[in-house]
Amino acid sequence: MANSIQKSEIKLSGISASPGICIGKAYLVDREGVDVIKRYRIPQADVQNEINRFKTAVKQAKTELNDIIANTPEGLQQHSDILQTHVVLLEDKMIFDRTVETINKDYVNAEWALKLVTSNVKSMFQNISDPYLKDRAGDIVQVSDRIMAHLVGVNSVRIADIDKRVILVAYDLSPAQTSQINLERIKGFVTVRGGITSHTSIIARTLGIPAVQGIGDATTRIQTDEIIIVDGSDGSVVLNPSEKTLVAYEERQHRFESFRASIARTSHRPAETRDGHRIKVMGNIEMPEQVVSVIDNGGEGIGLYRTEFQYLSRSQFPNEDELFDKYQDVVEVMQSAPVTIRTLDINGDKAIQNSNRTETNPALGLRAIRYCLQRPDVFQTQLKAILRASFFGDVRVLFPMISTYDELMASKAALQQTMADLDQAGIPFKHDVAVGVMIEVPSLAIMADMIAPEVDFFSIGTNDLIQYSMAVDRSNKDVAQLYNPLHPAILRMLKIVSDAAKKHATPLFMCGEMAGDPFNLPILLGLGIDELSMNPQTIPMAKNVIRALALSETQPFLEEVLKQTTAGEVENLTREAFGDIIDKAFSPE
Numbered sequence: 409m410a411n412s413i414q415k416s417e418i419k420l421s422g423i424s425a426s427p428g429i430c431i432g433k434a435y436l437v438d439r440e441g442v443d444v445i446k447r448y449r450i451p452q453a454d455v456q457n458e459i460n461r462f463k464t465a466v467k468q469a470k471t472e473l474n475d476i477i478a479n480t481p482e483g484l485q486q487h488s489d490i491l492q493t494h495v496v497l498l499e500d501k502m503i504f505d506r507t508v509e510t511i512n513k514d515y516v517n518a519e520w521a522l523k524l525v526t527s528n529v530k531s532m533f534q535n536i537s538d539p540y541l542k543d544r545a546g547d548i549v550q551v552s553d554r555i556m557a558h559l560v561g562v563n564s565v566r567i568a569d570i571d572k573r574v575i576l577v578a579y580d581l582s583p584a585q586t587s588q589i590n591l592e593r594i595k596g597f598v599t600v601r602g603g604i605t606s607h608t609s610i611i612a613r614t615l616g617i618p619a620v621q622g623i624g625d626a627t628t629r630i631q632t633d634e635i636i637i638v639d640g641s642d643g644s645v646v647l648n649p650s651e652k653t654l655v656a657y658e659e660r661q662h663r664f665e666s667f668r669a670s671i672a673r674t675s676h677r678p679a680e681t682r683d684g685h686r687i688k689v690m691g692n693i694e695m696p697e698q699v700v701s702v703i704d705n706g707g708e709g710i711g712l713y714r715t716e717f718q719y720l721s722r723s724q725f726p727n728e729d730e731l732f733d734k735y736q737d738v739v740e741v742m743q744s745a746p747v748t749i750r751t752l753d754i755n756g757d758k759a760i761q762n763s764n765r766t767e768t769n770p771a772l773g774l775r776a777i778r779y780c781l782q783r784p785d786v787f788q789t790q791l792k793a794i795l796r797a798s799f800f801g802d803v804r805v806l807f808p809m810i811s812t813y814d815e816l817m818a819s820k821a822a823l824q825q826t827m828a829d830l831d832q833a834g835i836p837f838k839h840d841v842a843v844g845v846m847i848e849v850p851s852l853a854i855m856a857d858m859i860a861p862e863v864d865f866f867s868i869g870t871n872d873l874i875q876y877s878m879a880v881d882r883s884n885k886d887v888a889q890l891y892n893p894l895h896p897a898i899l900r901m902l903k904i905v906s907d908a909a910k911k912h913a914t915p916l917f918m919c920g921e922m923a924g925d926p927f928n929l930p931i932l933l934g935l936g937i938d939e940l941s942m943n944p945q946t947i948p949m950a951k952n953v954i955r956a957l958a959l960s961e962t963q964p965f966l967e968e969v970l971k972q973t974t975a976g977e978v979e980n981l982t983r984e985a986f987g988d989i990i991d992k993a994f995s996p997e
């Protein structure tokens with residue numbers, strides 16, 4: 409069936425970008441062709457012509473993007489924002505001005521100048537260890553590729569014109585290309601570039617089509633019309649599948665689809681344990697357009713709105729109105745459901761473009777609230793925007809990286825001052841907006857009982873809590889084996905926080921990645937966490953696992969867990985006690 413001369417089966421491994429399985433003919437949409445750029449010298453007299461040639465290419469790219477935005481199908485309208493970002497990036501100083509400057513100064517051809525500028529900007533972004541920000545380099549490259557295509561006269565393949573049922577295989581797919589995907593035709597996709605937080609994978613998950621990214625040699629090993637299998641759940645692609653493999657994957661595909669349908673049917677129901685205990689399951693977002701995914705997956709609110717993205721890839725910070733517009737959008741879409749807006753968490757591994765800081769140890773440096781308290785102008789601008797948005801729904805304010813009582817009091821004082829300013833200006837806002845603190849620095853976890861009376865809720869950020877407790881850089885793969893939420897030191901710290909929350913009746917939430925792994929749920933329920941916030945796609949699975957558990961069994965289980973000495977022992981104990989329940993509720997296998 410696959411090939412008349414059966415080649416041997418090959419399995420390529422990449423990153424799981426969107427779960428699910430698809431089987432079908434590959435369709436190669438592009439190669440990295442435009443990357444082969446020659447450098448040549450431009451006579452001084454022709455420099456202006458060369459600059460004009462570049463400007464024309466930018467203009468053409470803009471027209472092309474605006475056309476795509478205008479023709480984006482209804483259901484994908486939310487992605488227009490991403491494309492709008494690309495329109496803005498087209499004329500961003502980082503690319504536009506610097507390319508013009510390079511042509512002017514070095515007398516080189518526009519293609520070479522653009523390539524040089526892009527690779528500098530790209531490496532600047534890639535030195536940031538935060539994977540989300542790193543992926544933003546992808547936006548710059550895509551914008552540059554688009555201009556380059558016009559400069560060298562290469563037309564990118566129009567995905568919308570594909571008229572067969574295929575699996576796309578590409579070096580990269582831009583959000584613009586991805587948003588042209590017609591679900592009737594495109595079964596899934598495989599790309600060389602990309603990662604779990606890239607826009608392309610965000611869109612694939614929103615569309616619900618299987619996708620694998622990070623397959624280094626996808627475009628060289630896979631050919632158009634070859635039958636391939638894409639397993640977006642484990643991040644693999646099978647080439648030249650045997651009949652036996654095809655049958656096995658068809659069965660898995662069928663099981664996955666009926667499992668997904670059954671989960672989707674229940675995802676809007678509350679997550680209630682077998683013994684009637686209700687846990688709220690919320691979504692984490694970085695950009696307003698992700699709100700749709702939270703709602704579609706049955707999220708009961710936004711447990712964490714990371715606000716850094718808006719401050720990125722621009723030379724000036726956003727003003728109050730720009731921030732307010734985005735916050736208001738999110739709050740209005742969520743209607744009466746809670747929207748937890750976290751104040752700016754920049755620096756550390758999320759260095760911003762207009763910060764010239766060089767810190768020896770940025771994770772321990774002037775990050776998040778520390779930065780905001782030193783820059784009251786930046787802080788107040790954001791607080792004003794958040795408070796103004798609070799008028800339209802159920803907004804909560806969340807302060808990140810607080811490590812001392814004094815910092816918390818200073819942050820609250822800044823909020824009070826902002827409230828007074830708004831009152832004076834007659835601008836409406838919700839005076840009793842809930843104010844919470846991230847528990848993500850060990851010092852605060854340990855003194856949680858002293859902090860509790862000062863806040864309306866705790867939100868545990870395990871990503872940083874683990875990093876700072878275990879002295880392990882959360883983005884360094886070489887020490888990744890030490891980064892384990894089930895380490896007894898972490899669990900003990902969580903117990904301290906949970907006891908303090910109980911003592912003071914402080915609502916206890918968790919928004920770190922630990923909350924999004926269903927394997928951790930028996931422990932989190934045992935700790936009495938009231939609300940869990942996670943990647944929107946995980947919400948239905950988490951709800952499913954919660955429904956299979958009983959709170960009364962997780963409490964004695966937690967006591968046993970706290971007696972263990974290693975993370976491995978905790979894992980074994982969890983598997984013994986709840987392995988079957990979790991497996992059944994979490995996967996179709």
Ligand code: PEP
Pocket residue numbers: 712714753848868869870871872873919920921
């Ligand atoms: C955390 O630290 O757990 C958290 C949720 O915040 P971020 O990942 O944005 O640092």
Ligand code: MG
Pocket residue numbers: 808848869871872
């Ligand atoms: Mg954090």
